[in-house]
Amino acid sequence: MxxxxxxxxxxxxxxxxxxxxxxxxxxxxxxxxxxxxxxxxxxxxxxxxxxxxxxxxxxxxxxxxxxxxxxxxxxxxxxxxxxxxxxxxxxxxxxxxxxxxxxxxxxxxxxxxxxxxxxxxxxxxxxxxxxxxxxxxxxxxxxxxxxxVDSEHNAVFQCLETENKSSLSKITLTASGGPFLSWSYEEMRKATPEQAVAHPNWSMGQKISVDSATLMNKALEVIEAVIFFDLSPEQIDVVVHPQSLIHAFVSYSDGSVLTHMGPADMKVPILHALSYPQRLGTCTEELDIQKLSSLTFQAVDADKFPALNLAYRALEMGQGGCLALNAANEVAVRNFLEEKVLFTDIVDICTKILDMYEGPSQIQSVEMCRQTDERVRKLTESYIIDTYISQSAAI
Ligand SMILES: NC(=O)c1ccc[n+]([C@@H]2O[C@H](COP(=O)([O-])OP(=O)(O)OC[C@H]3O[C@@H](n4cnc5c(N)ncnc54)[C@H](OP(=O)(O)O)[C@@H]3O)[C@@H](O)[C@H]2O)c1
Incomplete structure (x- = not known):
């Protein structure tokens, strides 16, 4: 057998x-x-x-x-x-x-x-x-x-002592900061799709690469962490760590902070999930700790990257708010990749759609989820046409 x-x-x-x-x-x-x-x-x-x-x-x-x-x-x-x-x-x-x-x-x-x-x-x-x-x-x-499998959540999963869950005080997800970490807002306004998908550390699909550049990816990950680990939004923090070697911190009430390190290579979390609960040998390069020169951490600049705060706002609105944020973002990113809106419009569009969202706060079935998602997508498409596409056609 x-x-x-x-x-x-x-x-x-x-x-x-x-x-x-x-x-x-x-x-x-x-x-x-x-x-x-x-x-x-x-x-x-x-x-x-x-x-x-x-x-x-x-x-x-x-x-x-x-x-x-x-x-x-x-x-x-x-x-x-x-x-x-x-x-x-x-x-x-x-x-x-x-x-x-x-x-x-x-x-x-x-x-x-x-x-x-x-x-x-x-x-x-x-x-x-x-x-x-x-x-x-x-x-x-x-x-x-x-x-x-998200590297940050996989890191938390590995550091989480399920028997001590009640002593967990918070988790901190790291963010690389994406390709525009050192760009001004004005420079980001003019960013092209090619520039937005050129992530400095990770090689990923187009949509998640754009999300990493706006930091919407981190916003989605905050929501993912709340849901996956059954935590409150206040227990999730984000810190910018441009080297992408530490993926998350898990802080306990006794002052201990457990962290997970690994190369910026998705094979590491994928292999963990593939071999769970055992561990298999890897075909990726091992992290040489002696060669690490410096690891840096900084707070997220919320003025430059307003996407992150949308996660907490959506969580306050309930599952419907999270669904709406995701749907609006998918539509906005597609329009950016098709060069119909600017890079900085993506988060403005998501903010506006959350303002306009009048759907249910709780999503009770998969069918309700699909229907609400479709309504938010239609709303976002017509908002984009009215606000960006018809406007520029009229000029
Ligand atoms: N890339 C990363 O490092 C990374 C890290 C963490 C999490 N994630 C998450 O993992 C997911 C995949 O990301 P990715 O970067 O691997 O994306 P990707 O490179 O764009 O690949 C997407 C895959 O899904 C298929 N696909 C796309 N639309 C489909 C549809 N409507 N029906 C059926 N199949 C469809 C694609 O097929 P075709 O090739 O034929 O188009 C492709 O196999 C995303 O949710 C992302 O947020 C990615």
Whole structure:
């Protein structure tokens, strides 16, 4: 009987997915890959599926099925396409699932995986921000173990003494500060998408790279931490640490502060989640502590980076506020990448949408979550058209 852990990777062709695939290849003797998914990148998905001898490869874009089939010809890998096929794959039984689809688009497959049970590694933070309470309840009912993959949350997870949770006073998430840490507000106003996605420490997908530049990523992570670790917003702090070597601090009431260090490489938290509760050897470069020259920490400049405070405001508004912040941000980031709004408009748009939000404060079902998300997206799109696009057309 095989002792291998069976695995599915949702969003295998992205930045987190590619790192996961690399680790699965490195530890091929320990894992049996059941399914891999992509949105439209059939070429990369086929390459990965062949390399890992996956049983199934699912592409969300139906139009890419013929290409995927052609590329998988001669290999014993089932090629499927469409959102329904992706959902079905997510709900098929495996021991471990990586949720690494970008954005709210990963909500349904993440829920499907959680409802099926097993270990679920969550990189895909947006569904957690929008519907974290529902996800946690579903996980509790289905005995799913949720493992955080965001490097900061994975660090907290490793430093958290569950038996001493009542003695935990606060957690501090580190933020690299992104590519614009030393830029003036005026310079940021003119930042291009290419400049915004050029992160100094991490190589990531476009959306999270822009979020790191606005610090909205940290705002989403504050919400994620409150929900994931069941803490109050006042217990979550953020500090800028440009070297990205310390990922979080966990402070206890006796004055002890536990911290987690590691190279700025997503393979480290992914491998932790992949091997949990054991530890496997890594294929990444080890951190040479003797070579560390200086570690610096500074407060977030809230005037320059107003996104962070939006997290606390959204949390005060309830799960609906968090959902609205996430939806408005996804729409605003897309409009920035399409060069329809400026970089600094992203956070202004999110602020305005929170001002205008009249939806429910509590989200009681996945259906309610989807509907509210859709309404906020429509509101944000029309706000952007009225405020930025029609205005500039009129000039
Ligand atoms: N990158 C990091 O270092 C990092 C760190 C912490 C957390 N995260 C989180 O992890 C998630 C993934 O980030 P990433 O940087 O890996 O993103 P990414 O590079 O943009 O990759 C996204 C993946 O999701 C797939 N996908 C996108 N839209 C989809 C849809 N509508 N339906 C099905 N599949 C879809 C993409 O397929 P195609 O390739 O075919 O487009 C790709 O496989 C995000 O939530 C992010 O916040 C990322």
């Amino acid at each position: 095989s002792q291998k852990k069976t695995v599915t990777v949702l969003g295998a062709t992205g930045s987190v997915g590619t790192n996961t695939v690399e680790l699965l290849g490195y530890h091929a003797e320990k894992f049996e890959v059941y399914g891999l998914t992509a949105n439209s990148n059939a070429e990369k998905l086929a390459e990965q599926a062949i390399k890992l001898k996956a049983r199934k490869a699912v592409i969300a874009d139906q139009g890419k099925l013929a290409e995927l089939r052609e590329r998988l010809k001669g290999h014993n890998i089932e090629a499927l396409a469409g959102e329904q096929a992706l959902l079905e794959l997510a709900s098929e039984k495996v021991d471990w699932t990586m949720a690494a689809i970008a954005g709210f688009a990963g909500l349904d497959s993440l829920f499907a995986a959680v409802q099926r049970g097993g270990h679920i590694a969550i990189a895909n933070k947006e569904p957690l921000v929008a519907a974290g309470h529902l996800l946690k309840t579903a996980a509790g009912k289905c005995s799913a173990v949720l493992l955080p």
